[in-house]
Amino acid sequence: MKSRRIEPFIDEATIADTVEQLAARIAEDFAGEPLLLLCILSGSFIFTADLARALARHQIEVEVDFMKVSSYEGEESSGTVKVEFDMERSIFQRNVLIVEDIIDTGRTLEHLLRLLQTRQPRELRLCCLLDKPSRRINGLNAHYVGITIDDLFVVGYGLDYMHKLRELPHIGIMSTEE
Numbered sequence: 001m002k003s004r005r006i007e008p009f010i011d012e013a014t015i016a017d018t019v020e021q022l023a024a025r026i027a028e029d030f031a032g033e034p035l036l037l038l039c040i041l042s043g044s045f046i047f048t049a050d051l052a053r054a055l056a057r058h059q060i061e062v063e064v065d066f067m068k069v070s071s072y073e074g075e076e077s078s079g080t081v082k083v084e085f086d087m088e089r090s091i092f093q094r095n096v097l098i099v100e101d102i103i104d105t106g107r108t109l110e111h112l113l114r115l116l117q118t119r120q121p122r123e124l125r126l127c128c129l130l131d132k133p134s135r136r137i138n139g140l141n142a143h144y145v146g147i148t149i150d151d152l153f154v155v156g157y158g159l160d161y162m163h164k165l166r167e168l169p170h171i172g173i174m175s176t177e178e
């Protein structure tokens, strides 16, 4: 039977510093302007909560909305993103910041950005805590990137392995061994 091993990777203090630095940059760019944070469920729920509070410390008022999407490739559905459930608010002529825990291939975000652009936001930007650029299949880049990592499978701080381990306060590298 395979056993699961989780090796410490990014500790709580480093995550907190990273969130603070991201908030400082975002606050500089959106000073005095309203901002709608779009939390992409499920993995981003912890990051979004921390980012929203860090932005409040920088006097940025936010609204928070949620969306759940899944991307899939197949003969018929290639190139689409399935909206599992949509956000409540209109983004027409609003400043929107998509909040993601991780960008891997970039497939999910490429499709989501295309969909959201059709709703004509004033400004649409992307913030991710973790970025795995070596896995990218397209030219997608986030405006705000927390930490760039190698091609590793990471868990914790919202990131899951088979719907588990999201609750870990730090981020670990998961491997399986016989």
Ligand SMILES: O=P(O)(O)OC[C@H]1O[C@H](OP(=O)(O)OP(=O)(O)O)[C@H](O)[C@@H]1O
Residues within 6 Å of the ligand: 040, 041, 042, 043, 044, 070, 071, 100, 101, 102, 103, 104, 105, 106, 107, 108, 109, 160
């Ligand atoms: O760049 P990509 O290759 O598209 O991968 C990134 C996506 O994968 C993860 O979500 P996942 O589909 O695992 O769902 P979850 O957030 O509910 O865990 C992550 O939260 C991103 O949305």
Ligand code: HPA
Residues within 6 Å of the ligand: 102, 103, 104, 152, 153, 154, 155, 159, 160, 161
């Ligand atoms: O490294 C990862 N961990 C968890 N979920 C993910 N989705 C894309 N990459 C990852």
